[in-house]
Amino acid sequence: MIKFAGVSKYFNNGARVLKDISLDINAGEVVVVCGPSGAGKSTLLKTINKLEHIDSGEIIVDGFSLQDSKTNLTMLRAEIGMVFQHFNLYPHKTAIQNIMLAPMKVKKLGKKEAREKAMSLLGRVGLSNKCDVFPSQLSGGEQQRVAIARSLAMEPKIMLFDEPTSSLDPELTSEVLDVMVSLAQSGMTMVVVTHEIGFACNVADRIVFMDNGEIVETGTPPDIFVNPQQERTREFMSRILHIPINNTPVEG
Amino acid sequence: MDGFIELGRFLFEQLLNWKFYIVGAYPKGPLGGLALNIILAVITIFIGFFIAVLFGLGRTSARKYIHYPCSAYIDTVRSTPLLMILFWFYFLLPVAGFRLPVLWSAVVALSVYASAYMAEIVRAGFLAVPKGQMEAALSSGMSRLQALMNIILPQAFRMMIPSFVSFFNSHFKNTSVVYIVGIVELINSGIIISQRQPNRIFAVYIFMGLLFWIVCYTLSYFSRKLEKKLGILDYESYKPEIYREDLVLVPLPKAVKRLMVTQK
Numbered sequence: 058m059i060k061f062a063g064v065s066k067y068f069n070n071g072a073r074v075l076k077d078i079s080l081d082i083n084a085g086e087v088v089v090v091c092g093p094s095g096a097g098k099s100t101l102l103k104t105i106n107k108l109e110h111i112d113s114g115e116i117i118v119d120g121f122s123l124q125d126s127k128t129n130l131t132m133l134r135a136e137i138g139m140v141f142q143h144f145n146l147y148p149h150k151t152a153i154q155n156i157m158l159a160p161m162k163v164k165k166l167g168k169k170e171a172r173e174k175a176m177s178l179l180g181r182v183g184l185s186n187k188c189d190v191f192p193s194q195l196s197g198g199e200q201q202r203v204a205i206a207r208s209l210a211m212e213p214k215i216m217l218f219d220e221p222t223s224s225l226d227p228e229l230t231s232e233v234l235d236v237m238v239s240l241a242q243s244g245m246t247m248v249v250v251t252h253e254i255g256f257a258c259n260v261a262d263r264i265v266f267m268d269n270g271e272i273v274e275t276g277t278p279p280d281i282f283v284n285p286q287q288e289r290t291r292e293f294m295s296r297i298l299h300i301p302i303n304n305t306p307v308e309g
Numbered sequence: 310m311d312g313f314i315e316l317g318r319f320l321f322e323q324l325l326n327w328k329f330y331i332v333g334a335y336p337k338g339p340l341g342g343l344a345l346n347i348i349l350a351v352i353t354i355f356i357g358f359f360i361a362v363l364f365g366l367g368r369t370s371a372r373k374y375i376h377y378p379c380s381a382y383i384d385t386v387r388s389t390p391l392l393m394i395l396f397w398f399y400f401l402l403p404v405a406g407f408r409l410p411v412l413w414s415a416v417v418a419l420s421v422y423a424s425a426y427m428a429e430i431v432r433a434g435f436l437a438v439p440k441g442q443m444e445a446a447l448s449s450g451m452s453r454l455q456a457l458m459n460i461i462l463p464q465a466f467r468m469m470i471p472s473f474v475s476f477f478n479s480h481f482k483n484t485s486v487v488y489i490v491g492i493v494e495l496i497n498s499g500i501i502i503s504q505r506q507p508n509r510i511f512a513v514y515i516f517m518g519l520l521f522w523i524v525c526y527t528l529s530y531f532s533r534k535l536e537k538k539l540g541i542l543d544y545e546s547y548k549p550e551i552y553r554e555d556l557v558l559v560p561l562p563k564a565v566k567r568l569m570v571t572q573k
Contacts, residue, residue: 135450
């Protein structure tokens with residue numbers, strides 16, 4: 058579904074953000090990307106829908122190369138939903154207008170049709186009663202659920218999550234994670250940047266650990282959390298789990 | 310004391326000339342006076358706005374062949390006095406073969422002047438919209454133009470309105486410059502009146518000032534009300550990704566105190 062082949066990206070000052078990334082993500086797979094801040098996780102995610110350009114290598118999404126100038130980028134982006142750390146809801150539009158906008162503008166759906174669809178999506182994320190409310194009147198967790206519904210409105214084949222719960226209170230985190238879990242169970246291809254270990258253990262098919270712009274290690278959740286092969290992975294995991302990792306087994 | 314009463318009487322006397330101050334020689338001759346200032350300001354702001362959107366957005370473009378011409382236009386106009394621009398269009402256009410009526414050369418000059426300043430307002434408003442808004446719109450499959458029209462500009466314009474109103478205020482006063490090419494707007498009306506009543510020149514200039522003041526004050530009064538009404542946008546939920554305490558504005562006494570501490 059998504060294929061990275063030797064992807065590198067440099068900043069203007071010559072620093073490398075992504076170093077020779079190669080990764081295959083299959084349809085229906087849930088991949089969690091984790092690693093310390095500045096590791097290039099978000100950048101990696103944004104290259105999938107070309108919000109970030111790459112300097113060398115190739116990314117193939119759903120059979121289309123992002124580096125091929127013949128690829129219809131807007132069509133491809135419509136198939137890739139994205140959820141952001143800071144929600145990025147449109148503040149001048151109500152919750153339901155946020156969801157209706159892209160289907161009406163991109164898919165040319167009628168207003169009535171778009172509204173029905175938006176209502177059912179709001180129901181799916183448990184917010185049917187908040188349809189005519191502006192984002193500023195919603196809590197963080199509610200905003201993020203609306204943002205997820207907004208991405209789902211385009212019926213994407215792939216969903217990207219860029220630290221969807223990092224700016225939320227712990228209580229609000231679970232309501233967003235619930236939506237993501239049900240999405241994963243429905244067979245959606247998902248790439249998730251997150252530090253939610255519980256989510257990663259339960260839902261992820263594979264964990265990708267990144268540091269300094271390169272993939273250090275990939276493996277199933279037990280592999281990465283309980284039995285990491287690389288020193289850097291072990292160090293990071295023991296820090297975020299607050300336990301010396303080799304002595305205590307983690308349920309996964 | 311007697312002087313003040315005298316002045317008051319003279320000012321009151323100027324009310325008899327109200328028609329000439331407000332519309333110039335209008336029914337018999339061309340429109341002039343305060344009405345001409347207002348019309349000039351409104352028309353040139355309107356024309357300037359469309360040019361400003363083009364150049365302001367052009368300046369934010371990453372493409373160099375768009376960015377540099379737009380920057381050059383804005384910076385050239387902004388670093389030239391309005392009077393100079395007026396003279397260019399008044400003296401140079403006829404030389405170049407364009408024979409514009411005097412009033413139209415004033416309209417062109419004022420529009421050009423307004424467009425450069427408003428382009429900077431447009432640019433600032435555009436840049437004030439968080440970057441994530443564009444990313445969200447693009448990731449949902451919208452084209453750059455669709456994102457601009459539906460997401461970015463509606464938010465940006467709302468933030469620009471206070472700046473536009475305050476620019477309109479100063480632009481309205483700037484229209485008085487066109488008296489120099491012989492257009493009878495408010496200042497020139499006053500000059501004509503003072504030539505007929507040379508001993509009332511002091512009262513005439515105070516009266517003109519009062520007229521400008523009334524219009525500008527009313528405008529800024531309503532703009533303040535408008536700002537309160539438009540304050541519905543809430544960027545609380547957009548936390549800046551990098552938070553630096555030294556970039557946050559602090560009240561002046563506190564800032565001074567901090568400075569003293571770091572000096573030690």
